[in-house]
Amino acid sequence: MSGILPGDVDLQRVRFPDTLNDAGAGILISAKDSTSAGLLIDNPSANVLPFDQLVFDDGTVWTRAQVQQMLFDQAAASDGNQTIYGFDGNDTITSGLGDDVLEGGKGNDTYVYRRGDGFDKIVVNNPTGSGYVNTLSLPDIASTEVSLLRWPGSGINDLVLAIDGQNGSPQGEVTIAGEFNYGSTNAFNTHVDRADAPIQQIAFADGVVWSEADIEAKLLAQEQAQVKTGGAVYGFDGADTLYAGAGARTLSGGLGSDTYVWTAGDGPTFISDQGSVALSLGIETNTLDIKGVNPSDVTVTRSPDPNAHDLILTMAGQAPIVLKDQTAASTTNVINRVVFDDGTAWDWSDLLLLADGGGPTTPDGVNARAFDGSASTLTGTTSDDTYFWGAGHGDGTIVEGNYQEWQKADTVRLAGLNAAGVDLGIRSENSHLDLAIIDKATGETLTVVGQFDSASDNGSASWPGGGTGIERLIFADGTTWNPQQILDHAMYVAGPGATTVSNLNLGDGSIPIAASPGVTLVGKYGTANTYLWHPGSGNISIQYLGWDGPTDTLLVEGAAAADMQFVYSGSDLVIRDKVTGETITALGQLPDYGSGKGIERIVFDDGTVYDLAQTIYFGLGSGTTNLNLYGSVGKIQFGAGISAQDVYLQANDSGDLTVKIKGDTDDSISLHYDLRWNSWGYSSVIQQLQFDDGTTVSLGQPAPGQGAPLTFTWFGSAFVTSLTGSSLGANLYEVAPSGDTITFASGANSSNLVEFGAGDGHAIVSLNGGSGIVDLDALPADVSLAMTGNDLVVGLNSGSDTLTIRGYQTSTTGITAIKFADGTIWDRQAIAANAPIRGTAGNDSIDLPSDGVTVDAGAGDDTLSVSGNGSDRIIFSKGGGHDTLTNPGSGYTRNDTLVLTDIDPSDVRLTRNGDAMTLTVLSTGDSFTARYQFWGSGSEQGLGNIQFADGTIWDRATIASNIWVIGTAGNDSISPPADGATIEAGLGDDTINLSGTGADLILFAKGDGHDTLDNGGSGYQRNDTLDLTDILPSEVQLGQLGSRLTVSVPSTGDSVTVLYQFYDSGSSVYGINYIKFADGTVWDRATIAADAPIRGTSGNDSISMPTDGATIYPGAGDDSLSVSGNGSDRIIFAKGDGHDTLNNPGSGYNRNDTLVLTDINPWEVQFTRGGNAMALTVASTGDSFTAYYQYWGWQPDPGTVAGSVRQWHRLGSVGASRRDLLVYLDWQHDQRDPYRK
Incomplete structure (x- = not known):
């Protein structure tokens, strides 16, 4: 505020809250030296000052809290009588010297009162349930210096603290308005919470703090201790216990369910509750507990004053008890029950009947009338009425007036009928909830109109109804039921022509809904519904609205559990009585089984209980159903005629489990998302299968990580020819002669077992990335294995049955074993040995598995391809044509064997062309080429071994040492292996390039032209031989030119030039070490040098x-x-x-x-x-x-x-x-x- 200092201003509050709408807080800031200047800061909509701080020129800052406290202090400093208003927030309001009203706003407020502050009143405006804690602080007054008072009448809810005027100090008084008025009631509930009391605690100078409970206990003890006649004891909002005393006194409990205790010897007691029974909803129940007096010694009479509505209880030698306004229409002064030491309990109807003489036992035609066939409807009087009705009286109706339940007591007496002979029905008709008393033997019905109109319908069982019906039902044997007992024995029944009957949530909500032909029973959401059916009730439906937790029960009377058949029809569960053919259809029960929707329990009158919340009941004829499991469903109970051996399981990869019966295509259960993941695999939520003979099969998981792996069985038939396994467990396939196709399941949690035997026809297995075993109902000697392309064919010798494993050779983990009837097991190695891959008579292209197979390509020019690490056996014989083995890819090591079944080592020649090796059968011209034999180090691809007919085996080293490198008739450039090769360059001017350390054999003959041997590179030593196959020493001329050696045949003009023969004066071993002649003569390096002049x-x-x-x-x-x-x-x-x-x-x-x-x-x-x-x-x-x-x-x-x-x-x-x-x-x-x- 510009140009203004804190000392220059006056503060004045100018707007005050309206207690009804809590609106307004303003402040006027005016200059002390002028009446014309001022600043109004106003907030018309909230009880809070509309600023955060006031800032002055000298830097002084007043916060909003400081300003509010200044206003409080300013008001407290006044000597007059005034109202000091608080703000919203946590205020400290101090009383002044006058008689003030301290009225707080929302927040945790503290009210300060000191001795001499006068007669003050505290008004608190906190809303119910706010949670605010307000305190009355008496900083200079001890707890022993105050007295507690409570004004009767309209001020009964105000607390008064009277301050003692000791040692000349003035007296004072603090009234807390509505301190005990913290409860409220309406037609539906009573809210009582001491935390809603205006002041929750009173703090004294001596350190004592009284809570609301302390205050109430002190007041009640103070009132109970009164010995004067005419004293009053008042209760509080809530459940109080008030005691009569020796003198005459009034007991007033107020709001809440109160108990009044009167003991023999107590003085005259006047009970005026001043509470409320909440319009017959039973929210408030008041009890009179009479001690030391027997019920038979008590007489109940009405007040002699015709304008009074009191009941008077008198006892010989004892003072009376007056129940104020017990029969008045008002709801404020009603005693619901009178209890005695022996356990006897009277309700208000008992009090009325006792007051009116107990009720007549025979008709009198006035207030005691009979249905004798002359009248079908009787209307009640203003007095207590009694109606007589029995067998042969026909259908009757009682229409009573609309009275409060405690004003009038009406009775029905049944002639010749006891409780077992009647049904009591609740029937909704003509906007009333009637009582139907039905004679089971004759079907005659007595209807009491509106008997349950006022009954509580919230499932609380707090009020059975009354006032518009009867208060007593007396049977022929003297058994007497009051309204609560009548309701407890009743059931909902359909009225004439009705197609539905519903649970109206009377009582505790579990009153049965009785079936009758063609009627739909409608349950109530959130309630434990009970449905009643017996043979003769006809075909009925049960409709349930919504999902909930309470258990819904079907009571079946007069039918055995074994006679009931469960049929799953679409979204409905149908329960069929096999004896009568009648059905109970639970609409919408499916597919959400165990969800709380529909029937969860079936109880039979022999004590058998079917728990549908935990068990699926299934039998022959139940049909095919798809269920979603909820809750604790963990069992399937099978009916008669189904054994454990009859049941098998199937599943899909979505986790749906299907339970089927062998030979039964009409009945099955599919459970959606039943299979759950565990650390070791999948198991079922269904824990157990139970059978009629007592056998059980443990199935699923009682908890995560438990349970058992499942086996799924797949049967082939004339109608089912495609069998596909599940990746969520083990799969067993039983094929049929219809030519089944089996698709294996794949995945880490699955396995596959194929059972195959004589008569099973021609079946095909698609591996689909899975693995498994073939279980043959045959001996090894009765089985023939063969490979066709990449497929393994298992044939039974006894017939034409075959099992074909597609892609067997391309999957090393597909079929891992074949098991035979005698227990013999063939692993993949044994299978390979007994199942060669056979080619055709033509030119085949065969992809070999990486490992463990035997291949017989047969006649024709065949191409075999294999890759990956492993070893296969390749069969080759004379007449096999020109076959080729190729190894695409790299980075693996192979050890394949070429088995020459009718060929000996002397009949073959191994030749090399690049990395390829060709084995040629000299006698027939057949050949086998192994590509990449010499790729890299020559130790990884091609052939690892060659096995001959005589048993000789050549390994890689022997193969390399027997290799021939053959040239063409033209000019060739040949790079032989470094070691062990035989090179026959043949005709033409050929160049042979040798490198590395080793020894090769180079063949040369007359007519071979002009060949050159080159030793590229350096740093190695060679030991090669030039073999002149048809040339004698006398036919050659050696020459040297530089480091070259020339071997010439003058008679033909042919020559061999050996480069680097004399490199480094011949001290490095390049060129050739030996020349071998046709006559066996061998020249070594020295002889060669001596016979090799340098020729120009x-x-x-x-x-x-x-x-x-x-x-x-x-x-x-x-x-x-x-x-x-x-x-x-x-x-x-x-x-x-x-x-x-x-x-x-x-x-x-x-x-x-x-x-x-x-x-x-x-x-x-x-x-x-x-x-x-x-x-x-x-x-x-x-x-x-x-x-x-x-x-x-x-x-x-x-x-x-x-x-x-x-x-x-x-x-x-x-x-x-x-x-x-x-x-x-x-x-x-x-x-x-x-x-x-």
Whole structure:
């Protein structure tokens, strides 16, 4: 507030709440120095100030709570009489010095009263059930300084605290308005809660706190202790117990079910309850308990005052008890019961009848009239009426006036009829609920109109009705029933022409609804309905409205449980009496079985009880039904003629369980969502199957994780030829001759068992990803197994019956075993051994299982495909054609065996083409190709073994060592295995590429062309053999060019060039180690090197010679030879070889090379010198050989020229002439020189 300080303003409340609508709270803020300035802050709709805080210029902040308290304090400071209003919220309201009214709002309020504050009144406006706790605080007054008072009359509900004026202090008084008026009642209920009292506690200066219960107990004890005549004892809202005393006193219990106790010797007692019986709903029941006096000693009379409605109870030697307004129309002063020490109890009807002389025993024509056939309707008088009726009196009607139940007592006396001879019916007719008294023997009916019009219809059994009917029913034997007993023995019956009879929820709601022909019995929602039927009631229906928890019962009288047949018809349950043929149809009972809808219990009069809430009753003729299980349904009880062996189970993957009877296609029960998951699998909610002979079969789960796995049985027939298992348990299939198709269940919780025997025809099993066992009613010797494509065919030798397992070979877990009649069991390995996969006579394409099968592809060019880890057996024989085994995919290891049934090792050749291996039968030309045999390491795919007819077995290593790599007639490029292979490149100029460490055999013959052996790579050692199959040593010419070896056949022109034979001077083992000739001669690597000169071409060659041990034949042309390092080579030279040159680059080494003149004699040569070079010239041909550096430096032995075994040696010093040389000729040696071929 701008420009205003807290000290500048006055506060004034200007709007106050209306206690009826709780509206309004406002404040006027005005300046102290001016009457014209002011600020109104108003809230017309709620009892709370409409701001959170007031903020002043100096920073001061007043919260709303602070402002409200300022207003309270301002009001308390006044000396006048005023009303101080609270706000909504938790207020502290302090009284001032005048006689104030403190009126609180909603919230937990505290009212403060101090000595000297005058005569105040507290008004609390909290609504019922608010839960607020209000406190009266007396901070300077002790609990011993107050007296409690309660004003009778209209102020009986106000509490007054009188403050003692001690030691000269003034007296005071606090009145709490309506402190005891916390209860309320209406036609339907009474609400009493001490928490709704205006003040819940009073706190004193001495620390004592009184609760509402303490206050009431103190007041009641204070009133009970009165000894003066004319005293009054008042009760409170709720159930009070008030005692009469020695003096005359009035007892007034007020609202609630009160008990008045009078004991012999007590003074005159006047009882005026001032409560309410809530319009006959029995919500309030008041009792007079008379002690020390027998009922027979009590006389009941009406008040002698004709305008009074009192009843007076007198006893010899005792003071009277007056029941104020007991027979008045008002509901405020009624005693419902009078009880005595011996257990006798009188209701208000008994009081009336006793007051009026007990009722007549014979008709008098006035108030005691009989139905003697002259009158069918009798109307009641204003007095107590008595009606006489019995057999032969015909149908009669009683019409009574509308009186309160405690005003008039009417009686029906039955002549010649006792309780067992009549039925009492409740009949709804003409807007009344009548009592029908029915003579069972004659069918005659006495109707009491409106007997139950006022009966409580909320199932509380609080009020049986009365006032418009009779209050007594007296039988011939003297048995007497009051209204409650009449109601308790009654049943709902249909009126004439009615098609329905309903439960009206009278009594406790369980009054039976009686059946009659063609009538529908209608139950009531939320009530325990009882339906009554007996033979002769005809065909009836029961209709139940809604779902609930209470148990509904069908009472069957006069029929045995064994005579009742349960028939499930659509949504209705039909109960049929097999003796009479009559039916009881429970409409809408299905499919929700045990849901609380419909009948839950059937009780027979022999004591048998059918509990439909827990048990399904099923028998022959019950039909086919689909049920949803609810509640605690856990059993199926089968009727007569059904044994445990007759029943079997089926289920689908949705969890529906079907219970069937063998040989019975008309009766079955399907239970929706019955199967429940447990940690180990599925089991049924149905715990047990019970049979008529006492046998039981435990089935389901009494609790999660318990129960038993289930077996489902599937029968084939002429009408059912497709059998499909359930994935929720074990499946048993019994096939029929009609040619059944069986589909296995799959999943971790399922298994399958197929029973098959003679006469079962031709059945087919579809594995569907499942697994199972075949159980044959046959011996192993009587069964033949065969594989057709991927299918396993089980045939019985005794006939044409077959069981075909589709896709057997493609599923390793489909059929895990075959069991025979003698107990023999074949696992998959035994099945494979006894069930080869057979091909046709044509070209087949067969997919093999991964493991355990035997395959006989038969004639034709067949393709077999297998993948995955495992081992199969493949049968092959002469005439088998050209078969192929392929292994698609990778990452697995196989160990398949090729079984050659009539083929020996000597009759086969293994050849390789790439990764493929082909076995060829030499005698027939048949072949078997294993693709990928040598893929990767050669240890994973293809064949693991070859088994021959003579028992010989070749494993992978033996297969590899016997492999032939065959080329074509053209130019091939062949990469053989590193080790153990035989290579026959054949015709054409072929290239064979070898790598890795190992030993292969390379075949070569005349006419094979010009082949090349290449050793790509390095770092390995080889031990290969060149096998010249039709070539002798004398027919070959070896040559060396660089690191190459050439094996030539001069007679045919064929050759084999071996690359890298002399790599690294031959110290690394490349090329070939051996040459094998047709005559058995074998040259090793040293012999090869010795017989393999370095040969030049017919042109001009440049040849770098090895350092040591080589023979060089440059041939024709002007060739240049170069050699360095220490060592000795042999150089072949002949006429026609041209002009060759030997060069020794480098220095520091010594050489001892030999020039071999193969067809030249010493006298045919001429030596010349040019510088360090020596030239040898053949005069007759002009050919020459020049040795550079022959005379370089000091050469004591510069070189040798040989024409024979003898040599020319250097003689003398450098520069010696030709005439200094000696020449020796040995022609015989020359003819033996191996280098002139």
